[in-house]
Amino acid sequence: MLNNLLKHSDSKIVCIDTFEGGIEHVHDAINMTHVREIFFSNVEKTGRMDSVRVLEERSDTGLLRLLQENHESFDFIYVDGSHYATDVLADLVLSFRMLKVGGLCICDDYLWEGQSDPRHSPKMAIDAFTSIFSEQVQFVPVINTQFAFKRIQ
Numbered sequence: 001m002l003n004n005l006l007k008h009s010d011s012k013i014v015c016i017d018t019f020e021g022g023i024e025h026v027h028d029a030i031n032m033t034h035v036r037e038i039f040f041s042n043v044e045k046t047g048r049m050d051s052v053r054v055l056e057e058r059s060d061t062g063l064l065r066l067l068q069e070n071h072e073s074f075d076f077i078y079v080d081g082s083h084y085a086t087d088v089l090a091d092l093v094l095s096f097r098m099l100k101v102g103g104l105c106i107c108d109d110y111l112w113e114g115q116s117d118p119r120h121s122p123k124m125a126i127d128a129f130t131s132i133f134s135e136q137v138q139f140v141p142v143i144n145t146q147f148a149f150k151r152i153q
């Protein structure tokens, strides 16, 4: 993203991650300390550390922090944290308040089938959110298992 999306030197990105992993990481026994190291090493390689703000906390806490700061609105939001529907719904409701009209939101793992309980997958939350906010969002077609929408009002 830093290399391909944030081409303007004034562009900024905020990343919110606990770096504690989610259900999918526990299942696959992924070493999150290593993931965290790779993340910071990749950011460093771009030479754009100053363009990145990292909030190492739950996304709901981080998003509320940004809202309280009256953070300027975002052109692009990528929702790919906790896969629990309750968390994804909170991520969408909170982050949408900071998405510009005309801005794009991409939700990862819309068609993720890692869990038999649908409440443990993002799809239910994304469907609920886009139904409730149907007058403010416009579906944008994407080619993989993600879901994308544009804010239209």
Ligand SMILES: C[S@@+](CC[C@H](N)C(=O)[O-])C[C@H]1O[C@@H](n2cnc3c(N)ncnc32)[C@H](O)[C@@H]1O
Residues within 6 Å of the ligand: 016, 017, 018, 019, 020, 021, 022, 024, 057, 058, 059, 060, 080, 081, 082, 083, 087
């Ligand atoms: C599927 S990974 C995706 C990471 C990153 N978006 C990427 O594409 O490499 C999900 C990430 O969400 C983080 N995570 C899980 N639950 C979270 C929560 N409630 N708040 C913030 N981050 C969370 C995990 O630590 C993990 O790094």
